[in-house]
Amino acid sequence: MTDTTTTATDRARGTDAAALSRVLNAYRLMQVHHARVLTRESAARGLNATDARFVFFLSVAEAGVTPKQASEYLALSTGATTNLVDRLVDRGHIERRPNPEDRRSVLLQLTPTGAETAEQIGVVYRAAFESGIPTEYLVPLARAFEQVAARLGECASADGCPDAVHAAG
Numbered sequence: 001m002t003d004t005t006t007t008a009t010d011r012a013r014g015t016d017a018a019a020l021s022r023v024l025n026a027y028r029l030m031q032v033h034h035a036r037v038l039t040r041e042s043a044a045r046g047l048n049a050t051d052a053r054f055v056f057f058l059s060v061a062e063a064g065v066t067p068k069q070a071s072e073y074l075a076l077s078t079g080a081t082t083n084l085v086d087r088l089v090d091r092g093h094i095e096r097r098p099n100p101e102d103r104r105s106v107l108l109q110l111t112p113t114g115a116e117t118a119e120q121i122g123v124v125y126r127a128a129f130e131s132g133i134p135t136e137y138l139v140p141l142a143r144a145f146e147q148v149a150a151r152l153g154e155c156a157s158a159d160g161c162p163d164a165v166h167a168a169g
Helices: 008-013 019-045 049-059 066-073 077-089 113-134 135-156 163-166
Strands: 092-096 106-110
Touching: 019 113, 049 066, 049 077, 049 092, 049 106, 049 113, 066 092, 066 106, 066 113, 077 092, 106 113
Parallel strands: none
Antiparallel strands: 092 106
């Protein structure tokens, strides 16, 4: 079901309710398929989806991350994060290295095997984006994703969503 109700906030912002509903429905569908693909591709490599999410996170964190940062990113307890890290270390996907900024801490970094795993799973996503989005739309789409991610990041913070986000609901 598509909600195309135009609210006063939509009219004030010049929002096209039907277009926004279409975007939201497409986003939800993409989330469903993303979860299915991630689960399938992870399982094919002996991982679970959370393991793969962390491998992807590390693939863009050149200097590595601390276990605390891993826990925050994955929204896991300290114990669950320790189990995940131990599992990925045992499988050769990540390694613990001394943290040069804090002798009491370690940095978690991908091994070549972990980087290869991230690359293999990433190929599925790259192919979907390459075949589904014209080249000239990639940069504007990346900007839009970044803006939505920033806004959702605000909503996920301890302070919650800014009032402007709640006004539409």
